[in-house]
Amino acid sequence: MRKVTLGLVGGGTVGGGVYQAIKKNGALMGSRLGVQLTIAKIAVRKLKKARAVKMPASILTSNWRDVVDDPAIEVVVELMGGVKLAREVVRAALENGKSVVTANKALLAAHGEELFQIAGKYGVNLYYEASVAGGIPIIKVLREALIGNRISSIYGILNGTCNYILTRMSREPIEFNAVLKQAQELGYAEAEPSLDVDGFDAAHKTGILASLAYGFWVDQHDVHVEGIRGLSRLDIGFADQLGYVIKLLGVIKQDPEKPRRSGQGFQPIQASVYPALIPKSHVLANINGVFNAVFVRGDIVGDTLYCGHGAGQDATASAVLSDIGDAALDLKWETSNRIPPFVPHERSGAVRPMDEVVSRYYVRLNVMDKPGVFARISAILADAGIGISSIIQPEGHGGRVVPVILMIYDAANKRMGDALKTIAKLDAVKGKPVMIRVEQFDPNE
Ligand SMILES: NC(=O)c1ccc[n+]([C@@H]2O[C@H](COP(=O)([O-])OP(=O)(O)OC[C@H]3O[C@@H](n4cnc5c(N)ncnc54)[C@H](OP(=O)(O)O)[C@@H]3O)[C@@H](O)[C@H]2O)c1
Structure with a gap:
């Protein structure tokens, strides 16, 4: 032997x-x-x-x-x-x-x-x-088992600490800082939690998965990162009422349908990490506690899911x-070439700047409860070419200032961010608007 x-x-x-x-x-x-x-x-x-x-x-x-x-x-x-x-x-x-x-x-x-x-x-x-x-043997899946597929999207719950915190916040009346403290006591979170809760650990992993799936090494600085520190139970509760859960996701996508950039033979990919609303009916919504999961969509295999312990x-x-x-x-x-762990095969590979990435959104505004406010908000969004799919004023929040939830159709991130900055300047809008992306996992995405 x-x-x-x-x-x-x-x-x-x-x-x-x-x-x-x-x-x-x-x-x-x-x-x-x-x-x-x-x-x-x-x-x-x-x-x-x-x-x-x-x-x-x-x-x-x-x-x-x-x-x-x-x-x-x-x-x-x-x-x-x-x-x-x-x-x-x-x-x-x-x-x-x-x-x-x-x-x-x-x-x-x-x-x-x-x-x-x-x-x-x-x-x-x-x-x-x-x-x-x-x-979870996800590297081997991408480099061997799915080698015959073009990957259209990968969504990963890639950080057990964040998933544990979000799971607790969705089940108990407890805010982020309190769960984080308990997670640290239980050894689920580091004493210095930033790498995990600010999304950087998930971003490192997202960059590696994106590189492997698309054949060019993704610069970690090109991976857009948002963590979970800013999330409140209020939004987790509203998301729940609307049929969603909130997870920190690594999101990697390539849209094969859109026209290719001139001179480039490669459609830029999205590579980002952010908290996202996902429908309760989706399998990823049921990955709880410290578990990790990766959902991969290939053009031949279809949808696949890999789940297990992400650390330990x-x-x-x-x-x-x-x-x-x-x-x-x-x-x-006596070979180093059976299936090399990383094969750079996409010379014109590029990551799409986050400003250009198109998403759907959940937006929560705190607004003065008086006539005409909705009209002004709708006008700002309409001027920016942004469509509202629904407006919800949750019950049980009486007072001068009330929360209003807007569900927004596909819009580019910069356009959405700019519109929210304008909305935030309205006298009737109090505090900073909350914006969380919504992932629907549409089959033709
Ligand atoms: N822990 C997990 O669940 C997990 C999961 C996935 C990936 N990882 C990755 O796995 C790696 C190791 O993590 P870990 O949790 O095992 O870390 P760890 O428990 O801190 O172990 C690090 C080991 O490296 C040794 N070491 C540090 N500096 C050294 C040096 N200059 N020369 C020789 N040895 C040195 C340490 O020696 P002493 O024992 O003498 O201190 C220790 O044995 C990290 O890259 C981490 O991101 C960890």
Whole structure:
């Protein structure tokens, strides 16, 4: 049997999970693949640290170079996190002719393009299944199972912390800050929650999925990001009355019908993260708590849904093992080209600026309850060419200032934003208008 020797850089939550999983199922996996897997070294920061997962002292090192420069190690598994040093580690491993497995979405979002180029130059591979949606094998789905499809849209619930917070807010009379505090106490949210609740983590994953689906590396700065900090229970409640739930979604779309930009052979894609109203009847509306899910629409397969644990020791380790299996098969068959993890095939790929992206909207205004106000608001929207599909004045909100909900037909984001700025200036409109996009998952979208 072909022996495959692995080295891990990082032995924390995921690294410990990978060590444990290989101990438990490494022989089974090896017999399925026809290889014998061994972990030769694990680099950690502090050798003396007490660890929930026990690892033999003989294979621990505090110098990552011991892993990356060891000629016996053929596959390096980067599970240290962070960007700067992780980039150095991954580069060094690739340049030493070793394939790399990583779970590091922040690293890929920032330096993916460069690292894939280096991997190609040295004839090795960079695998990243665990970087998006933890245990859900969505990378493998896009790069293998759906390889014969043009992808028209991907909608992902990609951050378990946000989904947990929104699920709690939709079920209990509790506001964002209170749930966040409880989520931190339960270990579902980091002490510094910004990466999650402000949408950046989901944006990293959205960029990776978009790159894979459309064949050009999406610059993370081109992914429009809005988080969930500004959401209130009031809007979650109104959405519920209207038949919707609110989820933080990674949204990736390409409209194949619209005319192509002149001189470009590629229709720009939407790549964005924002809270969105989704109909309760849609499967994604029922993905709750810390679960993640990815809904992919392909032109041949139709609609597909993938759901599971988006993080956590075992789920993430499972994804890393899948990549280790691929890297091991490359070595067994002496190829780096079975199905490369990322193939840049769309030279004129581009992300559509958010201002130009067309969406539907839920808008809540706080307005003085007096005649003529609706007429003025409708006129501003009509002048901007924006259509209202319904106006709802929810009952039970008596007083001088009342909430009014407008459901808006398709309109470009800039046009909608500008119209709301004008509306906000009306004397009768109090406070900042709330605007949340609505996703309907129309079959012809
Ligand atoms: N946790 C999850 O559920 C999850 C899910 C999906 C993806 N990921 C990704 O997986 C990666 C690892 O996350 P994690 O949660 O396992 O992090 P973690 O628990 O903080 O573990 C990081 C590991 O890296 C080691 N390390 C840090 N700096 C090092 C250095 N300079 N040299 C050698 N070792 C060093 C640490 O050593 P010590 O143990 O000595 O501190 C620790 O073992 C991240 O990129 C993360 O985004 C995590």
